Amino acid sequence: MYAPTRTVVDTSESSSGPRADGPAPPAPPRRGWRRWAMDTRPLRRPAYRRLWASTAVTAVGSQLTAVAVPKQIYDITGSSAWVGTASLAGLLPLIVFALWGGAIADSMDRRTLLLITNTGIAVTSLLFWVQAVAGLESVAVLMVLLAVQQAFWGLNAPARSASIARLVPEDELPAANALGSTVMQTGQVAGPLLAGALIPVVGLPELYLIDALALCATVWAVYRLPALPPLTARVARRAGVREIVEGFRYISGHAVLLLSFLADIVAMVLGMPRALFPQLAAETFAPYGEGFALGLLFAAIPIGAVVGGLLSGTYSRARRHGWMVIGSVVVWGAAVAGSGLSGNLWLAVAFLAVAGIADMVSMVFRGAILLSAATDEMRGRMQGVFTVVVAGGPRLADVLHGTAGSAFGPRTAVAGGGILVVVVMLALAAAMPALRRYRV
Incomplete structure (x- = not known):
């Protein structure tokens, strides 16, 4: 566990505990361009490789x-309002x-919980298919299935x-998080394109x-x-309300954990445009073609x-995880502000x-901090809060930026949000040194 009175994690307490795999084979030296490429050390560990492969498939x-789901709802209703309502219907169950x-x-074996929940998600996807093939054309059924999923x-x-912290050593946590996040982001690009095709x-x-069918492969992995x-x-x-409350108390008692959540809230709520x-596509970048600009x-x-x-x-391989979080959030804010100030589409896209x-x-690095600065008995609850923050932050940003865009114009709202991210993040880092001092 992260000790509040120290600036370095006590690895005897924060370590993952016994890992599923034995020692991985030594990694070859990284020379030339390999020093810049993705760090794949965690993939040398069979258990993590299986978990990562399942993530890549799904x-x-x-x-x-x-x-x-939104395409089917729009086909049934012809209304974007219903599409938005369905999205909100899935938010509350998620939180x-x-x-x-x-x-x-x-409180239980995490592998067992993963088996149960992945099976549930697969069955829900199968029920989505059944209702579509049966031609029910019921928005209510779709919303219920979405909520269950x-x-x-x-x-x-x-x-x-x-x-993840039980499958790889602490020094490989950033690399493991990068591998997982990369395949998820790739899926967000490739998945919609594949669906459209x-x-x-x-x-x-x-x-x-x-x-x-893809989820069946995940269950097997x-x-x-x-x-x-x-x-x-x-x-x-x-695993009741008392245990959930204990998780929030744990966060409030560990400044570095609290700041890692606040950093994400600042970046997403103030700076997700x-x-x-x-x-912007319809007004600022209309000469480039509205649809083309929107896609970019x-x-x-x-x-x-x-x-x-x-x-x-x-x-x-950076060890000053706190500074990496502070620096990346500041760069995020500055880049978003730059996109708002850009009247040229390509420059705005480059900033984004x-x-x-x-x-x-x-x-x-926020993920690495949550896994390394919390004890294993609290990691699930930390990740639960993390999931809520990641899911809820951009939705709050949609409301905030939509309102600001209507009042001040879209470019001003985007630039102002980015500048606020920089100012607030630097103020937090200056006022609360725990994140600056955190390293592994």
Whole structure:
């Protein structure tokens, strides 16, 4: 556990405990361009490799369903309002079950929990396919299935993330997070493109079926993981409100954990400008073609994140994790501000791509801090809160930026949000030194 009175983690307490794999074979020296390329050391560990492979498979498959659900709802209703309502219908179950799932992940074998939840997600995808093939055309059924799927995902995500620290040593946590985040970001780019190409060929219902089949591969990969029970007998076998509250108390008592969450909230709530992309495409960048500009704006941040992941060898061995978080959030804010000040589409996209790289670095080291600065018996709950912050922050940003864009114009709102990120993050770093001093 991170000791508040020290600036260095006591590895005898914060270590992952006994890992599922034995020692990995020594990595060859990294020379030339390999020093810049993605750090793949965690993939030498079979258990982590299985978990990562399952993530890679579902990263694309899940995006097929993410495209199919709003497309089907729009086909039924002809209303974007219904599409937005359906998105909100999945948010509340995600928040509730992510918090509860974190507590459950700290009280039982995480492999068992992953098996149960991945199976539940697969069955839900299969039910999506059944209703589409049956031609029910019921928005209510789609919203219920979406809520159930998001509930399973909320239960799954904390256990999956918390398990990483049991599968790789502490010094490889940033590299493991970079590998996982890169395939997820790649899925967000490739999945929608694949869905768009497949719908005219195989039809919308088959997207659900492909996702369900991909999840079967995920269940098999998780089945082959070793058991991941709680490490100590002190761990409570309950997972209720009291245990969830204990997780929040734990965060409040550890400044570096609290600051890692605040850094993400600052970056996403104040600086995520996606709600303004349609207005920017229609007004500022209309001469480039509205549809073309909109596609580039939405793709820029994920593409930058993928590039940041592929180049993770440049930073994954850094030990000053706190400074890496502070620096990446400041760069994110400055790049977002630059995109807002740019009247040229290509320059704005370039700034957003830089923001995506910074976001990847931030995700890598915030994730590493949550896994290394918390004890194993609290990691599930930390990841549950992390899931809520990641899911909720951009949605709050949509409301904030949409309102600001209507009042002050989209470019002013984007630039102002980015500048606020820089100012607030630097103020937090100056006022609370725990994050600056944190290293492994």
